[in-house]
Amino acid sequence: MPANPQNVIANLKELHALTGDDRGAQRVAFTPMWTKAREWFVSKLKELPVEHHFDAAGNSWVTLAGVSARSLVLGSHLDSVPNGGWLDGCLGVLTALEVFRAFAEDYNGRPPVTIRVVDWADEEGARFGRSLFGSSAFAGTHSIAADRSRTDREGITLEDALRACQIDMDKIGNASVEREHLAAYLELHIEQGPVLERMGLPLAAVTGTKGVERHSIVFHGQEAHSGSTPMSDRRDALAAAARLALEIRSIAGKHSDSVCTMGSVKTFPGIVTAVVGRCETTLDQRDLDAEVLAAMYREAQEASHRFAAQEGCTVDWSKIWSIEPIPFHPHLIDLCEEAIREVAPRSHRMPSGPLHDAAEVARLGVPTVMMFVQSLKGISHNKIEDTRIEDLMLAVDAFHRLAAKTMQWIEAQ
Amino acid sequence: MPANPQNVIANLKELHALTGDDRGAQRVAFTPMWTKAREWFVSKLKELPVEHHFDAAGNSWVTLAGVSARSLVLGSHLDSVPNGGWLDGCLGVLTALEVFRAFAEDYNGRPPVTIRVVDWADEEGARFGRSLFGSSAFAGTHSIAADRSRTDREGITLEDALRACQIDMDKIGNASVEREHLAAYLELHIEQGPVLERMGLPLAAVTGTKGVERHSIVFHGQEAHSGSTPMSDRRDALAAAARLALEIRSIAGKHSDSVCTMGSVKTFPGIVTAVVGRCETTLDQRDLDAEVLAAMYREAQEASHRFAAQEGCTVDWSKIWSIEPIPFHPHLIDLCEEAIREVAPRSHRMPSGPLHDAAEVARLGVPTVMMFVQSLKGISHNKIEDTRIEDLMLAVDAFHRLAAKTMQWIEAQ
Numbered sequence: 119m120p121a122n123p124q125n126v127i128a129n130l131k132e133l134h135a136l137t138g139d140d141r142g143a144q145r146v147a148f149t150p151m152w153t154k155a156r157e158w159f160v161s162k163l164k165e166l167p168v169e170h171h172f173d174a175a176g177n178s179w180v181t182l183a184g185v186s187a188r189s190l191v192l193g194s195h196l197d198s199v200p201n202g203g204w205l206d207g208c209l210g211v212l213t214a215l216e217v218f219r220a221f222a223e224d225y226n227g228r229p230p231v232t233i234r235v236v237d238w239a240d241e242e243g244a245r246f247g248r249s250l251f252g253s254s255a256f257a258g259t260h261s262i263a264a265d266r267s268r269t270d271r272e273g274i275t276l277e278d279a280l281r282a283c284q285i286d287m288d289k290i291g292n293a294s295v296e297r298e299h300l301a302a303y304l305e306l307h308i309e310q311g312p313v314l315e316r317m318g319l320p321l322a323a324v325t326g327t328k329g330v331e332r333h334s335i336v337f338h339g340q341e342a343h344s345g346s347t348p349m350s351d352r353r354d355a356l357a358a359a360a361r362l363a364l365e366i367r368s369i370a371g372k373h374s375d376s377v378c379t380m381g382s383v384k385t386f387p388g389i390v391t392a393v394v395g396r397c398e399t400t401l402d403q404r405d406l407d408a409e410v411l412a413a414m415y416r417e418a419q420e421a422s423h424r425f426a427a428q429e430g431c432t433v434d435w436s437k438i439w440s441i442e443p444i445p446f447h448p449h450l451i452d453l454c455e456e457a458i459r460e461v462a463p464r465s466h467r468m469p470s471g472p473l474h475d476a477a478e479v480a481r482l483g484v485p486t487v488m489m490f491v492q493s494l495k496g497i498s499h500n501k502i503e504d505t506r507i508e509d510l511m512l513a514v515d516a517f518h519r520l521a522a523k524t525m526q527w528i529e530a531q
Numbered sequence: 532m533p534a535n536p537q538n539v540i541a542n543l544k545e546l547h548a549l550t551g552d553d554r555g556a557q558r559v560a561f562t563p564m565w566t567k568a569r570e571w572f573v574s575k576l577k578e579l580p581v582e583h584h585f586d587a588a589g590n591s592w593v594t595l596a597g598v599s600a601r602s603l604v605l606g607s608h609l610d611s612v613p614n615g616g617w618l619d620g621c622l623g624v625l626t627a628l629e630v631f632r633a634f635a636e637d638y639n640g641r642p643p644v645t646i647r648v649v650d651w652a653d654e655e656g657a658r659f660g661r662s663l664f665g666s667s668a669f670a671g672t673h674s675i676a677a678d679r680s681r682t683d684r685e686g687i688t689l690e691d692a693l694r695a696c697q698i699d700m701d702k703i704g705n706a707s708v709e710r711e712h713l714a715a716y717l718e719l720h721i722e723q724g725p726v727l728e729r730m731g732l733p734l735a736a737v738t739g740t741k742g743v744e745r746h747s748i749v750f751h752g753q754e755a756h757s758g759s760t761p762m763s764d765r766r767d768a769l770a771a772a773a774r775l776a777l778e779i780r781s782i783a784g785k786h787s788d789s790v791c792t793m794g795s796v797k798t799f800p801g802i803v804t805a806v807v808g809r810c811e812t813t814l815d816q817r818d819l820d821a822e823v824l825a826a827m828y829r830e831a832q833e834a835s836h837r838f839a840a841q842e843g844c845t846v847d848w849s850k851i852w853s854i855e856p857i858p859f860h861p862h863l864i865d866l867c868e869e870a871i872r873e874v875a876p877r878s879h880r881m882p883s884g885p886l887h888d889a890a891e892v893a894r895l896g897v898p899t900v901m902m903f904v905q906s907l908k909g910i911s912h913n914k915i916e917d918t919r920i921e922d923l924m925l926a927v928d929a930f931h932r933l934a935a936k937t938m939q940w941i942e943a944q
Contacts, residue, residue, distance in 0.1 A: 311759025328758065332803055344792035344815045345741065345884025346724025347909060349783050356793055357780070360773035367770070370762050379757035380769055382801045383810075390745055390794045390813040390851060397796075400803040402757045438803060471758025496760060 121213075121220040121518040123511035129212045133158060133196075134204045142501030143204060147197035147240030147251070148279040155196045159211070159237060166219060167227040174292035175255030176239035176285045180215075182222055184232040188301040190525050192217060192517075193236035195252075195475060199244040203308075203503025209491070209510070210306045211237050217518045221525075231528045232299065233521075238475040239285075246276040253478035255290040256297065262287060301528040302450065303479040303486045306517045308505055310472050312496030320509040321516055322466040323454035324488035327477040328375075328404035329443035331415045335362070335422055339431040341387060341395025353430035356385055356394035361425040362418070366401065369417045375469055376405045376414060406443045406469040444477045450487035450524065457519035458489070461512045489517055534626075534633040534931040536924035542625045546571060546609075547617045555914030556617060560610035560653030560664070561692040568609045572624070572650060579632060580640040587705035588668030589652035589698045593628075595635050597645040601714040603938050605630060605930075606649035608665075608888060612657040616721075616916025622904070622923070623719045624650050630931045634938075644941050645712065646934075651888040652698075659689040666888035668703040669710065670895050675700060714941045715863065716892040716899040719930045721918055723885050725909030733922040734929055735879040736867035737901035740890040741788075741817035742856035744828045748775070748835055752844040754800055754808025766843035769798055769807035774838040775831070779814065782830045788882055789818045789827060819856045819882040857890045863900035863937060870932035871902070874925045902930055 194210020214235045239252030246268040268276040339355035366378035379402045386396040405411040426433040458465040480486035491513035494504045607623020627648040656662030659681040681689040752768035779791035792815045799809040818824040839846040871878040893899035904926035
């Protein structure tokens with residue numbers, strides 16, 4: 119019997135009523151509201167023939183043992199940013215739960231392969247700035263030494279916040295035991311961008327997550343009095359930064375799916391009567407092709423040095439973070455498109471700009487694919503984040519079909 | 532007998548030792564350190580045959596009565612910005628004091644015209660953001676209603692700070708009584724810019740103060756996820772602002788002495804992973820010619836609307852402050868050049884980009900001129916502000932000569 123989309127929508131609304139307020143969802147990881155959301159989720163498992171436990175990194179695993187120990191994992195995350203939307207992350211977890219329920223019913227509690235649902239811990243990194251916490255621990259790409267110094271706004275360390283959730287920071291790598299028998303991973307997520315809405319499509323098969331080069335770029339010029347310093351005597355750090363802010367569009371424009379973003383500009387001294395002596399900027403560059411990403415990074419560096427020199431400034435780069443592009447599994451992408459075409463007139467393939475827990479799983483070489491459902495206005499991380507109910511219903515149906523196809527594919531191997 | 536530059540330099544050093552620290556001068560107006568500086572100044576008058584009083588706005592006046600009641604006023608300000616330099620403002624006051632002392636000696640306490648020294652209250656506006664406080668009260672261009680709501684960082688109102696200095700805010704306009712018999716006003720100041728150093732000249736006659744148009748310009752676009760929003764779907768408020776930051780150089784470049792400065796840029800949400808949805812900037816434009824200034828203001832407005840439209844953004848302008856250009860007195864500018872040429876091989880004429888108390892006096896129609904002495908590296912409002920000792924000595928000599936010539940001119944009228 120098909121998964122029932124109405125169950126998913128009812129659960130989404132119930133969860134939002136329980137853990138949101140008039141500013142949006144408030145399920146920030148490692149806070150009481152998040153714990154409440156996860157307890158509510160576990161309560162939903164009561165009548166299912168399943169095993170549930172939290173792993174060493176706080177990921178929440180539900181298992182329906184199958185004839186084969188080889189497992190199909192469906193997952194996403196219940197945590198949200200502060201003042202978040204009602205779909206980001208929890209749509210994937212609650213759809214996974216409904217598909218899981220449907221399989222349990224269809225196979226009378228004993229499907230041909232083992233089915234698991236995972237709610238990854240702290241995908242968003244909203245409180246400590248460390249996104250993909252649980253999935254990276256699972257994947258062995260965690261960074262305990264670097265993360266030990268992380269604190270939230272109140273000065274509470276990540277380590278202490280973990281301990282309050284019964285997670286021992288030194289042992290989070292033990293989450294890797296959950297990899298055993300893992301045969302495929304599937305994740306449904308809202309697009310969080312405007313592409314599908316613009317194309318008038320409900321769903322897309324995701325080809326992978328783009329690699330990211332994220333840097334801090336600081337231009338150093340000379341602070342000077344706005345009234346007494348002739349234009350020709352200036353070493354205006356803002357001018358150099360402004361030129362780069364415009365140039366990154368040409369750099370991204372050379373490639374069809376590339377994006378480059380200057381998201382933050384800070385001026386010092388930053389007063390109306392002074393030429394900017396120091397300008398601190400950030401640059402975020404993404405592409406699915408590692409060579410394209412490397413070229414964009416190199417081009418931005420060259421441009422920044424050229425502009426700095428032209429403006430009598432210097433420039434310093436420092437890496438904030440980077441990750442390589444992570445392509446998803448070709449056959450699972452095909453299956454995803456098949457599933458979409460069974461519920462919608464057309465499918466579409468697109469890379470994901472945002473990162474997802476699926477990227478951490480795919481890095482391990484586990485066959486992985488994601489399905490996107492259209493976001494209205496491309497907005498997420500905001501209480502106005504939304505998707506048409508009819509599109510959510512199509513998404514649940516298509517994701518169930520994808521899971522069934524993947525299960526057959528695992529069985530046939 | 533000539534004024535003795537060594538007295539001025541000794542006094543500057545004494546004042547700095549008394550009211551500065553290792554971060555620079557700390558004579559912020561309406562603070563105890565400023566009061567201390569002013570008491571020290573009054574103590575320097577002890578052996579002179581003079582009258583001293585504070586007017587209703589806290590300006591400090593020293594008077595040496597002459598044969599004629601018509602007065603020549605020499606002035607500047609003792610207040611500084613926080614962490615300021617050792618010359619800004621106090622060079623003018625202490626040079627005025629030395630010239631005053633020389634005249635008192637030369638004329639045996641009874642010069643042909645009355646000579647006065649004024650130390651204007653709060654030229655910098657460093658604590659409450661209201662510069663030219665005392666001289667504008669004197670000139671009748673004060674703004675009591677608007678200034679009543681001003682507070683410092685600790686929330687103390689300007690009105691309360693004035694009261695603590697025995698100044699009644701409602702009565703500051705009574706400082707206008709000091710205008711009586713005022714025949715001419717002279718002010719010596721450091722250039723605070725790089726022009727004279729670049730030209731290899733110690734001194735300049737100032738032709739007037741540039742008019743200023745100072746505005747807040749806010750671009751509104753659409754906040755969007757840096758990973759999921761294709762370049763072509765963006766409404767990037769930073770891009771519109773960056774184009775304006777570069778365009779203002781062309782706008783200023785059409786005119787030889789014009790300056791345009793974008794001093795502050797703030798990005799919202801201002802995070803590495805979001806396209807800028809709102810960008811708040813400031814624009815400061817200056818020229819000595821009112822028509823040029825008006826044209827530059829209009830050109831910047833037009834450019835901002837054009838860029839906003841091209842980027843899918845909107846833009847709002849709001850005035851922060853403006854003042855018209857204030858030309859100095861043609862004959863006094865000639866006398867200033869004569870005086871400079873008696874001590875240096877060449878003179879130079881230039882407008883002042885920074886405002887000065889002299890502008891408030893000149894607005895009244897009082898014959899006014901300023902003399903600039905070279906600033907090293909064009910730096911002021913900073914503890915490294917400096918001028919060569921030999922240039923300071925030339926400045927005192929030339930300013931004395933200018934005062935003598937001006938006195939003769941007043942006498943001859």
